[in-house]
Amino acid sequence: xxxxxxxxxxxxxxxxxxxxxxxxxxxxxxxxxxxxxxxxxxxxxxxxxxxxxxxxxxxxxxxxxxxxxxxxxxxxxxxx
Numbered sequence: 001x002x003x004x005x006x007x008x009x010x011x012x013x014x015x016x017x018x019x020x021x022x023x024x025x026x027x028x029x030x031x032x033x034x035x036x037x038x039x040x041x042x043x044x045x046x047x048x049x050x051x052x053x054x055x056x057x058x059x060x061x062x063x064x065x066x067x068x069x070x071x072x073x074x075x076x077x078x079x080x
Contacts, residue, residue, distance in 0.1 A: 002057065002066040005030065009079045012067055014039055017077040021046045027080040028053050032060040035074035043075055 011020050020026045021043070029047050031040050033056045047054045057063045060072030067076055 002030070002062070004078070005066045005076060006068065010067065011077050011079065012069065012073050012075075014043060014075050017043060017075045018046060020077050020079060021050055021052055024050065025080050026050070026052045026077045028055065028078040030055050030057050030063055030076045030078075032057050032063045032072065032074050034059050039074050 011017055017026070017029060021029065026047075029043065029052055031043060031054055044054065046052075057066075060074055063076055064071050064073040067073060
């Protein structure tokens with residue numbers, strides 16, 4: 001599941017993901033299950049409104065390392 005993140009065209013982070021989802025350019029959104037609900041809640045809502053598939057990842061650390069960054073990531077979005 002996360003292997004596709006290394007080579008896919010993507011954005012990392014909540015702000016960038018919100019913009020891409022609103023603009024209709026999101027294909028798939030990965031959300032870390034251990035991220036704070038106040039951060040991920042709006043992303044879930046946007047994905048539902050725009051019919052974008054969401055996949056949960058167990059931890060921010062795992063999501064961050066899967067995209068090659070040294071810190072955790074709450075949200076990563078693959079572009080359409």
